[in-house]
Amino acid sequence: MSQEQIDRINALARKAKTPEGLTPEERTEQAILRQAYVAAVRKNLEAQLDNTYIVEPDGTKHRLTPKD
Numbered sequence: 001m002s003q004e005q006i007d008r009i010n011a012l013a014r015k016a017k018t019p020e021g022l023t024p025e026e027r028t029e030q031a032i033l034r035q036a037y038v039a040a041v042r043k044n045l046e047a048q049l050d051n052t053y054i055v056e057p058d059g060t061k062h063r064l065t066p067k068d
């Protein structure tokens with residue numbers, strides 16, 4: 001997610017709080033940008049968790065395993 005996209009999300013959020021509000025096109029754009037932002041955050045979190053190890057008291061390491 002680029003900084004321009006994040007800036008646009010913030011600009012739309014500020015405009016939504018004004019008395020004039022958002023147009024239907026801007027609401028659609030805001031929803032799409034928010035979905036992309038959430039997807040980017042989830043992808044980043046998954047990447048961090050893929051590189052996370054648990055260190056046991058005896059010094060052994062093992063990776064986190066996903067719960068199903």
